[in-house]
Amino acid sequence: MNLNYEKASIELPASWKALTPVLAFAGVSCLIVGAFCFLFLAPSVEGDKTLAFRYLTHSYLANFIYILTFAIGALFFILIQFLTRAGWSSSIRRLAEIMMMMIPYLSVLFVPVLALLFVNSAELYEWNAKEAPNSVIAAKTKVFLFKEFFAIRSVLYFAIWTMIATWFFRISRAQDESGDTDLSLVRQKWAGPMIMLFALTLSFAAFDWVMSIDADWYSTIFGVYLFAGSMMAFFGMMVIISISLQNAGKMQKWITVEHFHDMGKFMFGFVMFWSYIAFSQLVLIWYANIPEETFWYDVRLKDNWQYLSYGLIAFHFAIPFLGLISRHVRRHRTGLLFWSIWILVAHWLDMTFLILPNAGPATTFPLIGHLFGGVGMLCIFAALFILRASGVPLVAMRDPRLPEAMKYANPIL
């Protein structure tokens, strides 16, 4: 098959590169405005000074996890493509590869969280207090939840993900030069073990970074919950990036309606999967009805957080489910773009639901600050993406499965 391509069509648009400093500046500004909302507006207008810093730390973590999940989703996507020897995705795989290569960049943004632990602040992680709040937490802090071990684990997670991502990315780039099919085979061979390592590290990272905010609460499904949301958000991000690139005149030949259709299917599937996992977690706790488990939901069902919690059922499940159920929507670029943006917002709300209620009641200025933080983090994500993508061809041109990806068509149902 003739794969004649123009080099320019698989490069990042020049206008995007020019946008990088603007995005970075906007991101940092938004973060500063957000912090200002937390530290000055919230206490002076709403009068609660003690909660200001608490809100800031929780909001930062929520927004950080929010953008990190795109990269984590990308990493899993790459692994699963090689594990299943998928051909359809070859032309869009490079975009995901670039996204997964952002993990080392993003790990820098985790440093403030670790720093918080080492200045002995218990604002974010209550188990870091000198005196554990209760005996259950005290028992956990002895063996697992103490700052040194936590830091080692966090570094380990980032190191493992960076290692997997870098290894896969380097081979992919080497194949760009040589076109050696063995380079695909070696990645297929290692995708299986890597995916196990990924599952373990993601599960533990979710326990450590998010679940341990409520150190006396536990849910064994929590890692899967975060994973389900991550994958959903990743496909949303992929669609947005793909459509943005095509609107800028790039990649038009390489991303066909079939690829959009497939990403839409994945998005739809992970909307369902997230709902399934979220409900599984809820129904067990609801049915057992024991106070040491139910309090987690109790916190999220009062102080105005109940609007968010109940709203997630509609915003994170029912509405996108009905919106994405039709193949006509999934094959329609504008329709798919709309639902992708919707899903990114829903995922942000989900991260807010997971983390922010622990800080305190939902009041105006902390929420505005959190929103600024979210926008800021997204800008930083975009800037980092452009930074990472510059100089890298956006399609793995010599991938042996590329012809398959271009020929691929969804059957007419």
Add this chain to the structure above:
Amino acid sequence: MSEHKPRKSNEVKMPKAFGWMAEYADEQNLLVAARKVRDSGYTQTDAFTPFPVHGIDEALGIKPTILPFIVLCAGFTGLITALLMQWWTNGVDYKYIISGKPFGITPASIPVAFELTILFSAFTTFLGMIFLNKLPRFSNPVFTNPRFDRATDDRFFLYVNAADKYYNRESVKELLAGTHPDSLDEVLDDSTPSTLPRPIVLGALLLVLTGLIPAMIVLNMRASFSTLPRLHVFFDMDFQPKKKAQQTTTVFADGRSMRPQVKGTVGRGQLTEQDPFYLGYDPSKLSADDAFTNVKYVSANASQDPASKDPASTAVPATPAQTAPPQGAATPAPVLNLPWVDKLPASIVEEGNIEANMKLGKLKFETYCAACHGYGGFGDGLVHKRADALAQGYWLPPTSMHIDRVRAQPVGQIFHTITKGQGKMSSYASSLNPAERWAVVLYVKALQRSRNANIEDVPVDSRSALDNELNAEPTK
């Protein structure tokens, strides 16, 4: 035409034509031909290939099916059915508390709703596919062409149906011939007779009739009567060489198949039937008459009759308090009189054991008794408080240990009450072994005494401490 012509059996008839079928060596030729046929406006077309060919739907111009919409409707029907069903059964028609959960639709209803959604969707998908494909169909005219067998092997076929509204025999043939097929055949009706061969019909009929025989026999048996004895299939199971209770035997001189206990032996479980330690009374002191009359509770109804005097209460004058009606009760409680043990067993109260037994008694009392009788034995335990708060009217308060009637009871009777239960109180024999029961009795006696003690009961060196405590109390 009114004239009737008898049909000749040997008349040669042209078989019905169903359309044209073209054969190709590979899927590329097939796709090209299919597009050509599609662009000529034919819609009643089909392709047969050994494997799924990408793009064949588009090349044939097949419209998307409406099945997904039907399935969506079925899914929602299942969802609503499940929710309505659960709302009706558990929320309206038969409210039943399950694990203290609310009635009607709860998170626990979601799995059922999910399953029913899937069930309805799956059945609709399957049956809808069958229906939309016009299945089941035993045969298709294309099967008549022997070349068609290779459609499952290595050949590709394109079929234009004569049912198409633009169908014209000659022009379709011309069109298909222009796509350079390997062969081009008209699809003709199967000329083989469509009736089943007679032997097969007869054989099937015979099988069906044979299959009816067992059912007929059973029906006949059920509707008819017989004086013949029942058939014993397993004779030695129906008639076993053994004796049952109350039957006679010739083996023993007295003719009884049930044998009396051999003199000088003790049966299993019989040992405790003779020992006051296990009973609370001394069975050897029961007179023959007492044994018959006294082992029964005197019913509360019988004592309502003022003319009849309670025979049991007069039989044992040693316990006069028992005859007094319980305070606050409308009817006298059943009274039981037996030669009660009036001293705690030596093994319970002997020096060195009594301390441990008192502790054991306290532990067991607070575990099993205090829930109703209260920690102090006043009959004010949590169960009582809860039942009293509900004010349902039929609650009989637990007995206080400190009323005169109970205080006058010998230890054996208290032991017996624990062992056998009394009124609403059930037996605690399965929870407390005899030694534990005696320990509880010991503790109950101590409780009783604590409410009726005087200063002489307090050891001399502790009296001043008690005084201090009593004096300090009002200032607290």
